[in-house]
Amino acid sequence: MKNWLNTLRTLIWKDLLQEWRSKDMLTAMLAFAILSIFIFNYAMELDPRQRAELAPGILWVVITFSGTLGLNRSFVAEQEQGSFDALVMAVPGLGSIWLAKQISNFLMMMILILIVLPVYSLLYNQNLFIPGLMMTLTLGAWSFSAAGTLLASMTAQTRMRDLLLPVLLFPILMPVNMAVVKAGTGIMTGAAVASYQVWLTVLLVYGIIMSTISLMVFDYVILE
Amino acid sequence: MRIELRGLSKSYGRLAVLKSCDLELQSGQLLCLLGSNGAGKTTLLRVVSGLLSADQGGLFVDGKETSLNSAQWRRQCAFVAHKTYLYQDLTGLENLSFFSHLYQCDFTQEELRRRLGDVGLARAADKQVRAYSRGMQQRLTIARALLPEPAVVILDEPFTGLDKDASALLVRMLAGVKERGGMVLMTSHDPQAAISVTDAFVRLSRGTLTDVLPVRGRVWAELEPLLYPEPTPKAQAA
Numbered sequence: 001m002k003n004w005l006n007t008l009r010t011l012i013w014k015d016l017l018q019e020w021r022s023k024d025m026l027t028a029m030l031a032f033a034i035l036s037i038f039i040f041n042y043a044m045e046l047d048p049r050q051r052a053e054l055a056p057g058i059l060w061v062v063i064t065f066s067g068t069l070g071l072n073r074s075f076v077a078e079q080e081q082g083s084f085d086a087l088v089m090a091v092p093g094l095g096s097i098w099l100a101k102q103i104s105n106f107l108m109m110m111i112l113i114l115i116v117l118p119v120y121s122l123l124y125n126q127n128l129f130i131p132g133l134m135m136t137l138t139l140g141a142w143s144f145s146a147a148g149t150l151l152a153s154m155t156a157q158t159r160m161r162d163l164l165l166p167v168l169l170f171p172i173l174m175p176v177n178m179a180v181v182k183a184g185t186g187i188m189t190g191a192a193v194a195s196y197q198v199w200l201t202v203l204l205v206y207g208i209i210m211s212t213i214s215l216m217v218f219d220y221v222i223l224e
Numbered sequence: 225m226r227i228e229l230r231g232l233s234k235s236y237g238r239l240a241v242l243k244s245c246d247l248e249l250q251s252g253q254l255l256c257l258l259g260s261n262g263a264g265k266t267t268l269l270r271v272v273s274g275l276l277s278a279d280q281g282g283l284f285v286d287g288k289e290t291s292l293n294s295a296q297w298r299r300q301c302a303f304v305a306h307k308t309y310l311y312q313d314l315t316g317l318e319n320l321s322f323f324s325h326l327y328q329c330d331f332t333q334e335e336l337r338r339r340l341g342d343v344g345l346a347r348a349a350d351k352q353v354r355a356y357s358r359g360m361q362q363r364l365t366i367a368r369a370l371l372p373e374p375a376v377v378i379l380d381e382p383f384t385g386l387d388k389d390a391s392a393l394l395v396r397m398l399a400g401v402k403e404r405g406g407m408v409l410m411t412s413h414d415p416q417a418a419i420s421v422t423d424a425f426v427r428l429s430r431g432t433l434t435d436v437l438p439v440r441g442r443v444w445a446e447l448e449p450l451l452y453p454e455p456t457p458k459a460q461a462a
Binding site for chain 1: 302303
């Protein structure tokens, strides 16, 4: 177990160092996210109540679309010089490759969220740093990166990966999209906790199930 | 240690790439696979290294059946392929340090620098791999592959892109692997380059291992006509 955790830590360190040097993922994600928020801002004239109702939806659209761009880039380093094979041969358990990549992708998503929220708050004059909303977005980001990392590892080996990933990912993410938007709207409009609690449970359960399935099938996905 | 591959078969859809291949390799031995493009050499190497599942056949290590797809087997193998398997944004030293941690070797920085020095990259240790020439990357690839002292070293066209010095270095390193009891399986379109350390040539033709030619101290001039016989008039006409 200790070896497995050391391997995991080494893989995450490599992903973060690689990203720190290249800034491949974050640049693409942030540029897309901030431009999208500007477009939404100019495209929709909203009164304060509408803003509260629509903010979680707009935010989540921006985050998932930007996140998909990031996921597409997350296996580039492994594909560039075939180092994925070297990883497969070196690690004691293939699941650690998936989990490390998933955690790295989740951290990127959280950095994206932490940058997007103040920009959105500034443009729409609306405070989004609400603990409940932060928790909802965090759970959503975990589920998104769990499903997305597995699919990205599959599509990374194909020629049409940029197109294939969103086509496969978005239908699978439907429960997450619904849960984030419903729970987020409930939180923003000050609804009773009981009215959106079920959506938070959906997010939590989805994240656990998707992470477990991904860990179980990753060996098969890679070796076949 | 002795490994036997028995009845290995692999197909991509309806295309049979490997057809019931049998191969035997012992400690301290180097086998060089020969075959034309598309003969199935790379597929055979990937199956042996556990990177690709075989449709049929098995691996026996010292007579005991072992799964080709187990992490335990993969970690005993090192693979040098056409691609370098290196991270371009990391330095040479960081690449070695990263793989050293994955293999739980945990070499010190001094030891890793010494390894880089062994392949002539001491002065480039702290440069990002992106700035390395093709030959330097190939040297680093070899250092990376041999880092955990693997039992089986698998090389796919290792002499491609290497200059004379680097080729000589690779031959020395392969001799070192044999000396410490490791085994080497490689493909090469330039079999003469490693003749001094090769124990036998194995020919692969359309997915079938056809014949084995032991070197037995023979020089290249004696081996060449045996490896590349003059085509018969009938074959030429075909």
